[in-house]
Amino acid sequence: MDKEKKNLNRREFFKGGIAAAGTLAVVGTATFILDKSAAKSMPREDFLRPPGAISEEDFLYGCIKCGLCVQICPVHAIELAGAGEGLGFGTPYIAPRIQACDFSCDALQCVETCPTAVLDFRPFKEEGVRAVEKAAAEPGADLSTVNPFEVQKVAMKEAVRMGKAHVNRNTCLAHKGEGFKGNPRGTDFKGVHRSPGKNEVSASPLKDRVFDREVCDLCITECPIGEKAIIQRRSRSGRKLIPHVLDGCTGCGVCQMVCPTAQPSIVVEPF
Amino acid sequence: MLSDYFSNAKKKSPIAPKPVEQMPHTLAGLSFKEWRDSRKKNHKMRNIRWAVLLFMNLLFVFSFWLDLAILEGSLSGSRLIGFYLMDPYNSLQLLAISSTTGYLGMLTMNFWIGLFTILIFWLIFGGRSYCSWMCPYHFLAEWAEKVHNYLVKKKKIKERSYHIGLRFVFLVGFLLLALLTKNLVFENLNVVGIISKAMIYGPSLLLLWVLAIILFEVFVSRRFWCRYVCPIGATWSLVGKASPLAVKFEHDKCGYCLECQKVCLVPHELWFVKRGAATQDVHYVGSDCTRCGLCVDVCPGNALTYSVRGASSLL
Numbered sequence: 001m002d003k004e005k006k007n008l009n010r011r012e013f014f015k016g017g018i019a020a021a022g023t024l025a026v027v028g029t030a031t032f033i034l035d036k037s038a039a040k041s042m043p044r045e046d047f048l049r050p051p052g053a054i055s056e057e058d059f060l061y062g063c064i065k066c067g068l069c070v071q072i073c074p075v076h077a078i079e080l081a082g083a084g085e086g087l088g089f090g091t092p093y094i095a096p097r098i099q100a101c102d103f104s105c106d107a108l109q110c111v112e113t114c115p116t117a118v119l120d121f122r123p124f125k126e127e128g129v130r131a132v133e134k135a136a137a138e139p140g141a142d143l144s145t146v147n148p149f150e151v152q153k154v155a156m157k158e159a160v161r162m163g164k165a166h167v168n169r170n171t172c173l174a175h176k177g178e179g180f181k182g183n184p185r186g187t188d189f190k191g192v193h194r195s196p197g198k199n200e201v202s203a204s205p206l207k208d209r210v211f212d213r214e215v216c217d218l219c220i221t222e223c224p225i226g227e228k229a230i231i232q233r234r235s236r237s238g239r240k241l242i243p244h245v246l247d248g249c250t251g252c253g254v255c256q257m258v259c260p261t262a263q264p265s266i267v268v269e270p271f
Numbered sequence: 272m273l274s275d276y277f278s279n280a281k282k283k284s285p286i287a288p289k290p291v292e293q294m295p296h297t298l299a300g301l302s303f304k305e306w307r308d309s310r311k312k313n314h315k316m317r318n319i320r321w322a323v324l325l326f327m328n329l330l331f332v333f334s335f336w337l338d339l340a341i342l343e344g345s346l347s348g349s350r351l352i353g354f355y356l357m358d359p360y361n362s363l364q365l366l367a368i369s370s371t372t373g374y375l376g377m378l379t380m381n382f383w384i385g386l387f388t389i390l391i392f393w394l395i396f397g398g399r400s401y402c403s404w405m406c407p408y409h410f411l412a413e414w415a416e417k418v419h420n421y422l423v424k425k426k427k428i429k430e431r432s433y434h435i436g437l438r439f440v441f442l443v444g445f446l447l448l449a450l451l452t453k454n455l456v457f458e459n460l461n462v463v464g465i466i467s468k469a470m471i472y473g474p475s476l477l478l479l480w481v482l483a484i485i486l487f488e489v490f491v492s493r494r495f496w497c498r499y500v501c502p503i504g505a506t507w508s509l510v511g512k513a514s515p516l517a518v519k520f521e522h523d524k525c526g527y528c529l530e531c532q533k534v535c536l537v538p539h540e541l542w543f544v545k546r547g548a549a550t551q552d553v554h555y556v557g558s559d560c561t562r563c564g565l566c567v568d569v570c571p572g573n574a575l576t577y578s579v580r581g582a583s584s585l586l
Contacts, residue, residue, distance in 0.1 A: 066348030
């Protein structure tokens, strides 16, 4: 009786086990197929990985999709991907046109909070330390005159490379020689940002700001990095003042968010 | 005693069942039926447990919504007042993949601290206690189970059960899939994570998957996901092998009514409650037990109670 029961039990296990293995094989194949298509679709200009993201291949398995980076971001720039992203479901991204990363946390908190280091903090930490050492070594300066936090902060955010902004010459107001007056994204736009010119402590809504520029230069004046990332220069013909993106661009996407044209005329392309 | 902590009580020969004059209903002066139904309406432990479960899950939600910063993240990985906690099966998959890619060394100290903290915590409180005291899917499944049991009782559907060891096929299988595809495959099907994240960050299409599983549990097999699939629960049951907190069974108070097995999510762990099955005067429920307390609530003789294993020999 007992032996019979044991055999029955074993048969039941094998029967279920085969069904389970079959299910797993289907799931595995589906994952494999999705994996192939997902690698092509991400990242894109409306799907930037947060600062410090490691290679996309490692990112997809290293990210445990906990959302800690989402929660710590003071401007709520980071979102979790929906089911439409396939295997990227639940991974964090930034859609800069909706809400760009404006560095108003000052210390790359999303990177620091990531437990699995798919947002890798180490290079930023090293960059910060190096910058402080360099500032202290300059003639006439030592640690009593240099504010290490300030130096570190600037060096860390300048080391971010989410992508690089590109200007669309056909739609850019400056390229057309036009100015801009008013509110760049309308009065119901929800995005916030900390303007470099205003000396704010935290970000404020973009809808509350009104600009008046003879030649549109919002992407240049609102850039949190400044002249290392984007400058205004004279076009080749010498008649127009146009924005010019430099290698110091971090790909934060503030320019993309503030650009007043219907379709953004400056767009971050991820590396 | 530490010696009977790991010993296999199932293999021993059973002790003699009690004669009728020693049965608890005779001692209480009641008929068996009266005695058996005496605690049917008692839901004390269940209510406490639901309160804890809802409180913890809502703490996640409100920590984000109201910026309380008490319990950040989700059940996949979180931070309790700045202290990291990791989901062990997620971590296991990650470790399996990263051991082949050289990513292992990248993992932060917070990751290791979070993983070991949670393992130690649930080792003390009983691995699968996570299921009934924390898991939001468990809460939904309990309601689905009620509907399912009603349908079975009305003979609308037939009860289907499978082998309880299938969980470990899935546990190993999903680990292998993670290794082969270099993806956290299970995380995309993980109903616990999907519900937790839907509550905190807003609903996603994958809730349809959760709905499908719940409907399967209602119409086909009782508690299918929790019993036969969930590798998180399987991981916890391994962690809970040596947990000191366990449900204790005392043979002399038992009336062999089997009310406990009827409500139990893992009735195979209550194998000793049948007349003539117990091999010891005292048994502790095994590692699949979720410490949900449904049996504690319903037991008319108080033969099943929460206890700390080995505490009596220590004190």
